[in-house]
Amino acid sequence: MEGMISFGNKRSYEEFRKQIPTQVLPLFDSIREFCFGLGENVVEDVRMHRVVFCKSMTFRWFTDIEPQKEGVIIKIQKNRKEPVGIIQINKDQQISEFGDLIKEAYEQIH
Known part of the structure; x- marks a missing residue:
């Protein structure tokens, strides 16, 4: 699968999905599909409680998403000099409401 890189015994997204509230x-x-749609160099890193999206193998992350009971917490990093932005998204919201912020972070991260 494109965008997937394995470092040893890392969890797959399919395994991670089982812990996300229905x-x-x-x-x-x-959100995951949107991130992959930003470019061919998007790398997904599935961690214990969240999924981090990085730009290429330099692992400059631009988006960190963590499922919650009623929504998702999104952390956005445009560069290492600015503080990380944190957005709480309700399960009823759409990607169109915050997609521009993720896209801007992807374009600006080095």
């Missing part, structure tokens, strides 16, 4: 899953999946 009502939040459509939002989480749409």
Whole structure:
């Protein structure tokens, strides 16, 4: 699968999906698809409680998404000199409401 890199015994996204609350899953999946759609150099790093999206193998992360009971917490990093932005998204919101912030972070991270 494109964008997947394995470092040893890392969890797959399919394994991670099992811990996401059912009502939040459509939002989480749409954020994931949006991130992959930003470019061919997007790398997904599935961690214990969240999924981090990086730009290429330099692992400059631009988006960190963590499922919650009623939504998703998104951390956005545009560069290492600015503080990380944190957005709490409700399960009923759409990617179109915050996609520009993720895209801008992807374009600006080095």
